[in-house]
Amino acid sequence: MTEQFDVAVIGAGIYGLMTAHRLLAMGVRKVAVFEMNYIGSGQSSRNAGGIRAQFANPHTIRFMVAAENEWRSMTRELGYNILFTQDGYLFSCYDDEDPELYALHRKLQNENGVKSVWLEPDAVAEHVPGINREGLAGANFHSLDGILHHDAVISGLIFSIRRNGGKIYEYTPVSKVEMGHDGKATLHTPNGNFQADYVVNATAAYAPGIASGLGISLPIKPVRRELVATEPLQFFMKPMLVSLKYGITIHQSLRGEFIGHTSIAEPENFDLKASFAFMVKYARDITKLLPFMKNVRIVRQWAGTYDMTPDNSPVLGPAPSIPNFINAAGSSGHGFMMSPAVGKFIAEYITTGRVNELMRPFSLERFGKGEPLTELVLSQRGVL
Numbered sequence: 001m002t003e004q005f006d007v008a009v010i011g012a013g014i015y016g017l018m019t020a021h022r023l024l025a026m027g028v029r030k031v032a033v034f035e036m037n038y039i040g041s042g043q044s045s046r047n048a049g050g051i052r053a054q055f056a057n058p059h060t061i062r063f064m065v066a067a068e069n070e071w072r073s074m075t076r077e078l079g080y081n082i083l084f085t086q087d088g089y090l091f092s093c094y095d096d097e098d099p100e101l102y103a104l105h106r107k108l109q110n111e112n113g114v115k116s117v118w119l120e121p122d123a124v125a126e127h128v129p130g131i132n133r134e135g136l137a138g139a140n141f142h143s144l145d146g147i148l149h150h151d152a153v154i155s156g157l158i159f160s161i162r163r164n165g166g167k168i169y170e171y172t173p174v175s176k177v178e179m180g181h182d183g184k185a186t187l188h189t190p191n192g193n194f195q196a197d198y199v200v201n202a203t204a205a206y207a208p209g210i211a212s213g214l215g216i217s218l219p220i221k222p223v224r225r226e227l228v229a230t231e232p233l234q235f236f237m238k239p240m241l242v243s244l245k246y247g248i249t250i251h252q253s254l255r256g257e258f259i260g261h262t263s264i265a266e267p268e269n270f271d272l273k274a275s276f277a278f279m280v281k282y283a284r285d286i287t288k289l290l291p292f293m294k295n296v297r298i299v300r301q302w303a304g305t306y307d308m309t310p311d312n313s314p315v316l317g318p319a320p321s322i323p324n325f326i327n328a329a330g331s332s333g334h335g336f337m338m339s340p341a342v343g344k345f346i347a348e349y350i351t352t353g354r355v356n357e358l359m360r361p362f363s364l365e366r367f368g369k370g371e372p373l374t375e376l377v378l379s380q381r382g383v384l
């Protein structure tokens with residue numbers, strides 16, 4: 001007999017796991033997650049763990065404030081230490097950049113509940129000892145932004161889902177979803193078919209393939225994204241440091257490694273090979289921003305696949321014509337930070353039928369209506 005579920009979640013990345021966890025917490029009993037590979041095998045275990053509310057679009061800022069609040073209680077909620085530190089994100093600004101842009105970001109953020117402030121160069125150097133001070137004008141800073149350990153979050157979610165009776169099927173790719181006349185969905189997998197009242201498509205850059213079988217077109221494409229980690233140094237840099245000038249994002253992990261990225265044109269495919277071109281550009285850029293890095297050895301480099309949408313924001317919520325098929329994909333490089341709110345709002349929709357006001361702007365319909373959530377400044381500089 002075909003196994004039946006209240007909700008079938010496709011994809012065991014952070015979006016799928018958070019959604020399953022929140023559904024079970026809200027009392028939904030029969031929840032299953034289907035994963036084509038192993039749990040967390042996608043971007044969710046390849047990222048930098050940065051959590052910020054410093055964005056430049058009112059809808060995104062408000063969503064991130066909600067998510068940041070959720071992260072604060074996540075260790076308690078999961079009964080598992082997610083190693084979340086709130087020491088801020090610092091956006092450095094140099095003389096050859098436009099300070100008005102930074103002022104505009106702060107204004108937008110302050111108007112939408114984020115208390116970002118301007119730091120003078122001395123204060124910047126206190127947060128980031130060793131930063132290049134030549135031409136340093138200051139920085140935008142928000143102390144409640146932070147960094148967490150993505151593997152700890154994934155582990156905590158796996159324990160919580162299983163403890164609460166949820167099922168996770170690894171190595172079970174969903175090849176097709178069909179909607180029956182009775183409104184139930186059938187999921188086709190090599191390990192048999194499964195039925196569910198609701199389906200959540202949390203398959204990142206694979207989401208268009210699942211949705212297209214139901215006649216839904218998702219504007220999501222894969223783009224490679226790389227990171228580099230150094231040998232560990234004594235811990236001294238607490239915030240995530242971002243340079244729009246160089247397109248750099250870098251932080252020091254709790255074990256002392258510097259983990260960073262620089263912007264470079266990357267292929268639009270699922271290629272996970274780390275590239276020499278990236279390593280060379282990163283070495284050039286990072287030694288301009290943090291000159292001491294020229295003496296630090298690189299020990300690791302890896303790639304993951306971003307799932308990009310035209311406005312660099314995810315598609316969240318029920319499909320326009322199929323209310324029990326819900327998309328949670330296209331996170332465009334900042335999905336980990338959004339995930340507790342994504343999971344909560346999707347679970348709320350499934351249990352109440354209500355689309356949360358914070359999630360509504362992220363609907364698929366926004367593209368047809370010409371209401372994108374564009375953040376030109378950040379995306380042009382490759383900081384997403």
Ligand SMILES: Cc1cc2nc3c(=O)[nH]c(=O)nc-3n(C[C@H](O)[C@H](O)[C@H](O)COP(=O)(O)OP(=O)(O)OC[C@H]3O[C@@H](n4cnc5c(N)ncnc54)[C@H](O)[C@@H]3O)c2cc1C
Nearest residue numbers: 011013014015036042043044047048050174304335336337
């Ligand atoms: C290098 C890098 C750095 C990043 N840094 C940050 C950061 O600092 N902060 C931040 O918030 N975000 C960051 N991100 C982005 C973040 O990792 C993603 O936004 C987030 O993990 C997306 O989660 P997801 O669950 O949607 O996708 P994924 O983790 O990719 O999960 C999707 C899952 O679906 C599975 N799947 C696909 N198709 C099927 C199918 N047909 N059947 C079953 N399973 C399927 C995949 O195997 C995968 O496990 C970074 C990403 C990268 C690559």
